Amino acid sequence: MLAETDTTENDLTVEQPLGMFALLLQHSDAQFEFTQQQVSYTRAWSDLNKLGNACMYNKFKSAEREKIAYFSQKPISIYPPLRLIVTKENADKFPQQIDLSTYSALNAHIGIVKGRSYGDIINRYINSNPDVFYYRSGMNSTQKLIEMLLKNRVAGVIEYSAEAYRILSDKEVQLAIQAIPIAGVTQPDYGYIACSKTPQGKQLIERIDFVMNQNAFKQDFIAAHNEFFDHDEKVLLKPELEKVFVD
Structure with missing residues (x-):
């Protein structure tokens, strides 16, 4: 897992936004495991496919980025606007x-x-x-x-x-x-997991999608977001969480 956590000392399993990566691992039933490699924002995307079996978390999804990475079906975090x-x-x-x-x-x-x-x-x-x-x-x-x-x-x-x-x-x-x-920036942001555009990366993202579609993960995901944000932000995020994670 390529980590852009701004410091060489952070552990992704506890430091990244909302602890969602730790939650993903808890629900994975050992279907995958990651080692952490620190990178800067400027190097992350080029390193993603050089390594071939790497992923990044909390990334904006765009048509341009989908040309160079496989993205999770569901977001790994939903944040109020910047x-x-x-x-x-x-x-x-x-x-x-x-x-x-x-x-x-x-x-x-x-x-x-x-x-x-x-x-x-x-x-x-x-x-x-x-x-x-x-x-x-x-x-x-x-x-x-x-x-x-x-x-x-x-x-x-x-x-x-x-x-x-x-x-x-x-x-x-x-x-x-x-x-x-900020004017024009009113909607919550979705952050996804992005993996290498390789056969190994595709296999990783398929396993990640499987875990994130489990009801137990969905329930814990919503609970973690409700715990992390204050009242006003919860009100803003509630319809987004329901749209993505409530069947």
Whole structure:
């Protein structure tokens, strides 16, 4: 399993979003096993098919990506929309909902991870206005961007609010940030497992699909998401979870 967890010390079975990979292994009945290999966001997709029997988790699915990888039928995570994470002391400088197409770098750069996909809408903003963004690459990139935010070295960071709060494990520090909705980005994000476009990768994804279609996995998947998010996010995710995992 290629891990883009931002640090060489993280264990995928406990650190990746919501613990869903650990849940998948628990329900697999030893149909497959993975070893972890750390990669950067910029190298992950090229390494996927070089290795031939590798997978990645929590990846956006697109027609372009489906040309180079097999994707799981169901998402391995369902997240509320990405937000612009800012410090509370600077929150009044931003509207209640930010339109990235009109944001100016004169207001300071917005931090993003180089090589990461942020979904079609945000990706278009990034490609159209690259000078607005500060690009961070390498291990610890997300954590480093949050640290830069707290030091006012970037105006904001595009990230899931739950992930930003997780990085800031100190509860007092968590109170220092605020999540601002991004115009046009209103729907929850689906993250899938992607495996090498090889016979071995196809076999892996078929086994993963089999496990994820079991009722016991579906029930635990929904329970984990309900436990992880706050009330407002649960309300947003409920119809998505039912659509994907309730027969």
